[in-house]
Amino acid sequence: MSYANPYLDDGFLTGGVMSRRCVAWVFDVFLIALLVWVLWWILVMFGLLTLGLGFGAMSILPFVPFCYHFLSLLGSSSATPGQQMTGLTVRRDYDMGPPTAVQALVSVLLFYLTLATSGLLLVVALFTRRHRTLHDLVSGLVVVRVRAMRTLTEPGGGWNMGGGTSAR
Numbered sequence: 160m161s162y163a164n165p166y167l168d169d170g171f172l173t174g175g176v177m178s179r180r181c182v183a184w185v186f187d188v189f190l191i192a193l194l195v196w197v198l199w200w201i202l203v204m205f206g207l208l209t210l211g212l213g214f215g216a217m218s219i220l221p222f223v224p225f226c227y228h229f230l231s232l233l234g235s236s237s238a239t240p241g242q243q244m245t246g247l248t249v250r251r252d253y254d255m256g257p258p259t260a261v262q263a264l265v266s267v268l269l270f271y272l273t274l275a276t277s278g279l280l281l282v283v284a285l286f287t288r289r290h291r292t293l294h295d296l297v298s299g300l301v302v303v304r305v306r307a308m309r310t311l312t313e314p315g316g317g318w319n320m321g322g323g324t325s326a327r
Contacts, residue, residue, distance in 0.1 A: 171307050171310075172289070172301075172303040172304065172307045172308075173289045173290055173301070173302070173303055173304070174304065174307075175304065176247065176289075176290050176302055176303065176304065177284060177285075177290050179242075179245040179246065179247050179304075180242075180245075180247065180284075180290075180302060182241070182244075182245050183239065183241030183242045183244065183245045183247060184241060185241070186240065186241035186244055186245075187227070187228075187239045187240065187241035187242075190227070190240055190241070191223060191224045191227050194223055194227065195220055195223050195224075198219075198220060198223060199217070199220060202214070202216050202217050202219075202220070224271070225267060225271060227239070228267045228270065228271075229263055229264065229267045232249055232258050232263035232266065232267065233258070233260060233263050236248060237249045237250065237257040237258055238305075242302070243305075246304055246305045246306060247302050247303070247304060247305065248302070248303060248304075248305050248308055249266075249300050249301075249302055250300065250301055250302075250303055250308065251299060251300060251301075252289075252291075252295075252299050252300060252301045253299065255303070255308065258298070258300055262298045262299055262300055263298075265294070265297060265298040266294045266295065266297075266298035266300055267294075268294075269293060269294035269297055269298065270292075270294045273292070273293060273294060280292075280293050281293075283296075289301050289303075290302075
């Protein structure tokens with residue numbers, strides 16, 4: 160697929176995405192754990208201050224990873240903080256636009272369902288074009304490099320052109 164740019168190919172968009180996704184995932188797991196830990200302490204203090212009545216709020220803790228992932232995909236960068244750190248973004252496969260709320264919801268739900276079933280289904284990314292996982296395929300999303308996305312939106316032509324500047 161050319162995405163309206165004859166100079167752009169799948170390798171340019173998705174080169175190095177697999178290793179970057181793994182590093183991003185580790186960073187995101189660390190951030191989620193930190194968020195859960197901080198929120199747990201806040202809720203413990205709240206529970207103690209309310210003489211135990213506030214401990215029911217602890218039931219929100221399992222939803223922190225889901226909200227972290229979902230809200231990150233709907234954010235302006237369409238990527239989790241780990242993906243941003245590694246130069247990745249999540250885009251619609253058919254037009255490279257940001258994910259819709261429904262696509263983000265489907266992607267995140269299927270991602271956590273995959274993790275709940277041992278995570279082995281993530282291996283599908285090794286065999287698909289553009290290294291897409293099952294949750295990417297079903298939701299119609301693709302993870303691409305931010306640098307490659309910038310070339311799609313830069314004025315001045317293809318990724319191998321100077322964008323109107325002279326190299327003299």
